[in-house]
Amino acid sequence: xxxxxxxxxxxxxxxxxxxxxxxxxxxxxxxxxxxxxxxxxxxxxxxxxxxxxxxxxxxxxxxxxxxxxxxxxxxxxxxxxxxxxxxxxxxxxxxxxxxxxxxxxxxxxxxxxxxxxxxxxxxxxxxxxxxxxxxxxxxxxxxxxxxxxxxxxxxxxxxxxxxxxxxxxxxxxxxxxxxxxxxxxxxxxxxxxxxxxxxxxxxxxxxxxxxxxxxxxxxxxxxxxxxxxxxxxxxxxxxxxxxxxxxxxxxxxxxxxxxxxxxxxxxxxxxxxxxxxxxxxxxxxxxxxxxxxxxxxxxxxxxxxxxxxxxxxxxxxxxxxxxxxxxxxxxxxxxxxxxxxxxxxxxxxxxxxx
Numbered sequence: 360x361x362x363x364x365x366x367x368x369x370x371x372x373x374x375x376x377x378x379x380x381x382x383x384x385x386x387x388x389x390x391x392x393x394x395x396x397x398x399x400x401x402x403x404x405x406x407x408x409x410x411x412x413x414x415x416x417x418x419x420x421x422x423x424x425x426x427x428x429x430x431x432x433x434x435x436x437x438x439x440x441x442x443x444x445x446x447x448x449x450x451x452x453x454x455x456x457x458x459x460x461x462x463x464x465x466x467x468x469x470x471x472x473x474x475x476x477x478x479x480x481x482x483x484x485x486x487x488x489x490x491x492x493x494x495x496x497x498x499x500x501x502x503x504x505x506x507x508x509x510x511x512x513x514x515x516x517x518x519x520x521x522x523x524x525x526x527x528x529x530x531x532x533x534x535x536x537x538x539x540x541x542x543x544x545x546x547x548x549x550x551x552x553x554x555x556x557x558x559x560x561x562x563x564x565x566x567x568x569x570x571x572x573x574x575x576x577x578x579x580x581x582x583x584x585x586x587x588x589x590x591x592x593x594x595x596x597x598x599x600x601x602x603x604x605x606x607x608x609x610x611x612x613x614x615x616x617x618x619x620x621x622x623x624x625x626x627x628x629x630x631x632x633x634x635x636x637x638x639x640x641x642x643x644x645x646x647x648x649x650x651x652x653x654x655x656x657x658x659x660x661x662x663x664x665x666x667x668x669x670x671x672x673x674x675x676x677x678x679x680x681x682x683x684x685x686x687x688x689x690x691x692x693x694x695x696x697x698x699x700x701x702x703x704x705x706x707x708x709x710x711x712x713x
Contacts, residue, residue, distance in 0.1 A: 381494040391427040398432040398672045399439035399456035408517040411644045416637040421490045449510030461545045467505040475545040477606025485605045485642040489518035492607040501697045513610035514637040522603040525595035526578035529664045543577040583652035592661045594659035601666040
């Protein structure tokens, strides 16, 4: 009798638990507004951060809202072209987007720094770049105000490992860079290439492969994994181990009014939580993919060109301090004083993080 009663009560408790779980699940689903988000993404879907971070973020958002919040990502500028994404999201024409902040130097001069100084030996690693980008964003209100003025808010920033050059000829010394036409995407990269007697050429991501094919550029400027995922090694068959430093790249952005004034708090909190996870995932994925990329290139017979330590030191001696250059370029503007404070903060924290 006792065992039958326990069994009966167990069945009742189990049924109650299931009913409760279903009720909670339905309630949770109803807590979030039914939304389909169009995302204007300026970068290719094949980038590892696109595949393993941005896709993951939107997939998790759908999963954790029980399918209430879905998204449709338009890759490679297919909805809104590069350099137009911030305007489109800020105006509300598109709710969310992604583009490299380095393309908007006049609109967000303080925020372009972590992206613009990518590949200038400013950041020692992608993890350091990620931490410093986030800390500068959170500790300096002036940085946040630039985003607000555009009507947008960055949810998270992707971080990129050390940049390399993949060229149509081997680059084993600093002298080998002389007169090479090298892809650049930042207003600061011309000074990198000037320092080593090379020529910088601005090429948008979607145009790089063809640029190598047609001889518009001799070298692509990327990290190992992007060189592999974009198959740049097919045209630039010599991948140098010379390191030009890491940095932060495109943020996932959202319309400010939508995020802060129209979305319910619970959805905003969930998105913020997910964004933090995505930001950490960004540099973890990046570093793992670098190792895989080296293995892939070795398997494909791509030539990884050694760059001796003495040549790396020579490279570092030739390339100027880009934090100084960045601060100096703010001179005469209302950003000059805060830029100096940001540069000081980065130098101090970088030493602590090394």
